[in-house]
Amino acid sequence: MPEFILHHYWPSPFAHKVRIALNMIGAPWTSVEIPRVPPKPLLMPMTAGYRRTPVMQIGADIHCDTQNIARALGEAGYEDKLFPGRSRGRVMALSNWIDAAIAELAIRIVITSSIGTAPPEFIRDRGDLYFGAGWTEAALKADLPAVILQLSAQLDQVETALSGTDFLMGDDPSWGDVGLAFLAWFLRGRWDGGADLLAQFPAIERVEAALAANAIDHESEITAEEALAVARNATPTSPTGIHHPASELTAAQSVMIRQKGQSSDPDITGELRYLDMTRVSIDHESDETGPVAVHFPVAGYRITAA
Numbered sequence: 001m002p003e004f005i006l007h008h009y010w011p012s013p014f015a016h017k018v019r020i021a022l023n024m025i026g027a028p029w030t031s032v033e034i035p036r037v038p039p040k041p042l043l044m045p046m047t048a049g050y051r052r053t054p055v056m057q058i059g060a061d062i063h064c065d066t067q068n069i070a071r072a073l074g075e076a077g078y079e080d081k082l083f084p085g086r087s088r089g090r091v092m093a094l095s096n097w098i099d100a101a102i103a104e105l106a107i108r109i110v111i112t113s114s115i116g117t118a119p120p121e122f123i124r125d126r127g128d129l130y131f132g133a134g135w136t137e138a139a140l141k142a143d144l145p146a147v148i149l150q151l152s153a154q155l156d157q158v159e160t161a162l163s164g165t166d167f168l169m170g171d172d173p174s175w176g177d178v179g180l181a182f183l184a185w186f187l188r189g190r191w192d193g194g195a196d197l198l199a200q201f202p203a204i205e206r207v208e209a210a211l212a213a214n215a216i217d218h219e220s221e222i223t224a225e226e227a228l229a230v231a232r233n234a235t236p237t238s239p240t241g242i243h244h245p246a247s248e249l250t251a252a253q254s255v256m257i258r259q260k261g262q263s264s265d266p267d268i269t270g271e272l273r274y275l276d277m278t279r280v281s282i283d284h285e286s287d288e289t290g291p292v293a294v295h296f297p298v299a300g301y302r303i304t305a306a
């Protein structure tokens, strides 16, 4: 099995999603701690400018976004453990829905409730990242009760989906349950109303208890400089070529990858290495890493000629 190097910080909920998955499937991993806010000078040379957390490195292949990281873990030999019973399509659809419908609300609630306690520069950074230009603290606070109602409605649907079954796909946990467990962990740990709300959803709490608790176990720790050296001493092993009949993009053309929706995320540019229905990869090079391949999911990103 390849060495998985996770670039993350411990309080990051999306990083916890991947930590839960790695522990659930029994894959050893190496931890690299990165800053919670930019600048991230030892990460960005590797990611072509992608700044979010987590990033998973396998040699000189750099996987961005948890939906793409799930695919990479499946390809690395953990398909059956992440998607039991050939459930990948159903699980990915469900987990995309959980990210869109529940994660967005949970993030909104946690950020809103940390106004006044978290450092103002952290709130500013996350506000610009998640809520687009023009957001205000006052509007976030005014919306909070309505957002909590939205969240409860979505959690209630998931609770119903879990009735009579241990996990979303049946007896065995999947990437879909991982997507639920990290959000419960996040709401409980970072919002003072989290525990009371979750108490209304015992099946979700069961999934959280089964998966989220031991998710910090890891094999080793290295510095960001050492991770850059790992990339420098490796070459990308991921495939190349355009495998998308409806795309006019061509191999090696310069492309821009932009987060969909309003956000302060920087644009990412590179030479198109690979495209299929669900993944886009670019070739990128920096002094610190030499040539690397950087991978993103197609869903949720706008990919255009640069």
Ligand SMILES: N[C@@H](CCC(=O)N[C@@H](CS)C(=O)NCC(=O)O)C(=O)O
Pocket: 012, 013, 014, 015, 035, 036, 037, 038, 051, 052, 053, 054, 064, 065, 066, 067, 129
């Ligand atoms: N769609 C992304 C979302 C990742 C995300 O928003 N992560 C948060 C941390 S939990 C983040 O990047 N915050 C800003 C930062 O770390 O600089 C994924 O699934 O990986």
